[in-house]
Amino acid sequence: MHDGHDMLVSMSGISKSYGGVHAVRDVDFTVRAGEVHALLGENGAGKSTLMKVLSGEVRDYRGEIRISGQPVRLDSPADAHRHGVAMIHQELDLVPALSIAENIWLGREPRTRVRSLDRRRMLRDTRVLLDRTGAQLDPRRPVEQLRTGEQQLVTIAKALSLDAQVLIMDEPTSALPSHEVDQLFTVITQLRRAGTGIVYISHRMDEIGRIADRASVLRNGVIVARFDARRLTATQASEAMVGRPVHQLFRTGPAATDGERAELLTVRELSVRQRRPRVGRREPDGVSLRVRAGEIVGLAGLLGSGRTELLETLYGVGAPGRWQGQVLLRGDPVRPRSPRHALRLGIAFVPEDRRIAGLALEQSVLANTVLSVLGRIARLGVVPHGTEQRTARDMVRRLDVKLGSLRDPVGSLSGGNQQKVVLGRNLLTGPSLLLLDEPTRGVDIGAKAEIYRLLGEVARRGVGVLLASSEPAELVGVCDRVVVLHDGRTVRELDASQVTEAELLAASMAASPEGEPLVGER
Structure with a gap:
């Protein structure tokens, strides 16, 4: 060595x-x-x-x-x-439709003396590189047919082709199952x-x-x-x-006791099997949790733990797949088939990427705010202008959205104010359960404080909140309880008032007990 x-x-x-x-x-x-x-x-x-x-x-x-x-x-x-020096990004920069060999040598293809593509040499050199990673793969195979772990090994082989030191x-390993993590670590040891x-x-x-x-x-x-x-x-x-x-950071107010709150959402051993599994996604694979009315429950876990996928499942996003386990809303079994169905059930969802999935950026603040309730405020298929204006103005005032005019494009607002518009639009639906995915990502500290205040107000009105976040301070400060996910399943539940940020981060990492080294002999 x-x-x-x-x-x-x-x-x-x-x-x-x-x-x-x-x-x-x-x-x-x-x-x-x-x-x-x-x-x-x-x-x-x-x-x-x-x-x-x-x-x-x-x-x-x-x-x-x-x-x-x-x-x-x-x-x-x-x-x-x-x-x-070569960097292997979390989002693998491979062209799915091209073969392994074509991806590795893209833009640097070996040539014959007459400058034609030397395919034989390209395949031979690719096999040598794949052997160094321990990947038993056909260089002619399209990358889109590979598992995530296999694609990871191809990116390493590509880096080795650059003579990277x-x-x-x-x-x-964010999207790898445990056996593929072991294979990756074997390659790292060899390197x-x-x-x-x-x-x-x-x-x-x-x-x-x-x-x-x-x-x-x-x-x-x-x-x-x-x-x-x-x-x-x-x-x-x-x-x-x-x-x-940091204890009790962002605490929104005294929580009601369990006896004062009815159980709103119950999830028991929920697993979802997709007919066509999507690369990089971690579908629910044994999730159990509960959310009471007026309670804020956090979802913690590392990237790839399945937080987003769980929220999307509860909101009916994407292919329905085959469910195992049970989801109860106010004691009744439910299975949201689509976002429209989820909204009818009283479930609202604020997605992680507001600019892609949450807003029509070129449309006005007015249009974005009332979008979710047009059917409710319309009369004979026509939305009265005054009702539309009043509805949007009241919500903008309640959320303290900073803007010049309701006619301004929502894309012209700051990130924090855009997020408030998304949140306000969902609150207009009158949900009993509010799902939030990274609700303060990319917003400044002032907007964060306002969003936390609003969530406290929403909870005090009896709405149940399920909040996924990668920020330990947010989960500890805002939530009553925190459920930790790992590889798509529930692994721990913690009382947010009794846990520090460091302890929550350690729990999310599936770390060893305090004071014990994380590894024994190599």
């Missing part, structure tokens, strides 16, 4: 700002040959920006980068490739032995202990802690990422 002491990458004083906001500030980061260096941090901590600098995707940065001791300037991914892996340096970005602490040598923690664009990954505990890492244990 490589001794791991040769410095492949040295980043010194790296800084990058967007509009005056520091994404990373004066960061020092190194990668040695034959080691796995884990990069940890919450969403927005600066991990992606730092690695985009190293991979050449961000060019206007300050600081110095040395590759194998030589100062370099990386102004494009092609520059990074020439210096032996440094591999950056961004959440490589380490060959002297490849690997930057490993992950939220899964059990993986960090298994595979990494060192770990660095980014918070607010600054490296705040460095650890020996082999001795790192989940609690140490979580508290470094969060900054401090």
